[in-house]
Amino acid sequence: MKIISIINQKGGVGKTTTVINLAAGLALQKKKVLVIDLDPQGNATTGxxxxxxxxxxxxxxxxxxxxxxxxxxxxxxxxKNLDIITSNVDLSGLEAETAGDNERAFILKVKLTAFINDSRASYDYMLIDCPPSLSLLTVMALVTSHSLVVPLQTEFFALEGLTQLMKTIERIKVSLNPKLKIRGILLTMYDKRNKLSSQVEKEARDYFKEKVYLTIIPRNVRLSEAPSHGMPVLIYDKSCLGSKSYFSFTDEFINQEQLIGGDA
Ligand SMILES: Nc1ncnc2c1ncn2[C@@H]1O[C@H](COP(=O)(O)OP(=O)(O)OP(=O)(O)O)[C@@H](O)[C@H]1O
Ligand SMILES: [Mg+2]
Structure with a gap:
């Protein structure tokens, strides 16, 4: 069982869209998937x-x-094959309520480890949808995960936030979760008519090299419509460009396991 967080403290970069459609893509390939909505906005839940x-x-x-x-x-x-633990706005109170607990960064990990050790747990993947912040909830996800997928919106400022995220990930690796890996960076909302998109792509590939997935998620209106129908785009309109890109991302995601080994 692999625990993977979809993470970026920047808001609106395609985290939830990636969680929903990667989960759907894996489930369509007969993998058993549990989505954990760790965002008080509850967007993965409604989506x-x-x-x-x-x-x-x-x-x-x-x-x-x-x-x-x-x-x-x-x-x-x-x-089929797709379960979820939902979230709602009350989750935003957790940080204040656990203020006196020194071990609070580990609460999620403890709960999930106990669940995994239980024979009833039969998921191939757990995908955690993170909130747009570097708060307790995100730290909990970082502590719990085997690996990370970082959606990067191909827009100005996108890379600036990434430096801060990389520093946080390094800190967590040193202190709380030494085995944590970055599985890959996924370029999202790519607009091929906009020069900025290709510039951000180039900068990201120059800097992060093969960590950047070959698949690029284009800006596609079907991707933004699907959540209002409570469906992954892969099911809402399986032949649109957005779906094609998430099908391709799912394949790349699965195939990389042969390259990086089974532990990520
Ligand atoms: N490739 C895309 N093309 C067009 N619209 C998109 C695309 N990806 C996401 N969207 C839309 O952009 C908005 C933000 O996407 P999403 O909710 O996935 O981002 P997020 O990183 O989870 O946001 P938050 O940080 O608030 O949790 C949503 O309305 C979503 O439907
Ligand atoms: Mg989200």
């Missing part, structure tokens, strides 16, 4: 057709505050 307005004890918040066990809050989506 996969569930509600982010229900009782918060039924969400990841209920697990993290000790009200519920992890298996109790796993929900099926209407898509």
């Amino acid at each position: 996969l057709g569930l509600s982010n307005l229900e009782d918060s004890s039924e969400t990841i918040y209920g697990v993290l505050n000790g009200t519920k066990s992890l298996p109790e809050v796993i929900k099926h989506t209407e898509f």
Whole structure:
């Protein structure tokens, strides 16, 4: 079982879109996937057709505050092989509520490790959707994950935020999670008519080399429509350009396991 966070403290770069569609792509390839919505906005929750307005004890918040066990809050989506632990706005209170707890960065890891050691856990992948910040929730995800996928919007300022993220990842590696790997950087919202997109691509590839996925996610209106229907775009409109790019990303994501070994 691989635990992978989709992470970038910058808002609106395509984290949730990537979580939803990578999860759907893997599930269509018969992998069992659990999405963990770790963002109080609950966008992965609604984007996969569930509600982010229900009782918060039924969400990841209920697990993290000790009200519920992890298996109790796993929900099926209407898509085969694809389950989710939902989130809602109450999750934003966790940071303040755990202020006195020195071990709080490890709460998620402890819960997930216990779940994985339990024979009922049979997922191939757990994908964690992170909030747009470097707050406790993001640190929890970094501590818990085997590896990371970083969506990078091909726009001005995108790379600036990335330097800060890389520093945070290094800090977590040194102190809390030495095995953490960056699986790859995914260029998103690429507009081939805009020169800036190709400039950001070039800079990213020059600097991060083969860490940048070959697949590029284009700006595509179907990708932004799909969440309002509670569906991955791969199911909403499987032949649009956005879907083609996420199908291709899923293949690249799976194939890289042969290159980087099974532990990422
Ligand atoms: N490739 C794309 N083309 C067009 N629209 C996109 C694309 N990717 C994402 N979007 C849209 O852009 C917005 C932001 O995307 P998304 O929610 O995936 O980003 P995020 O990084 O999860 O945001 P946040 O930081 O708020 O959690 C959404 O409305 C989404 O539907
Ligand atoms: Mg999001």
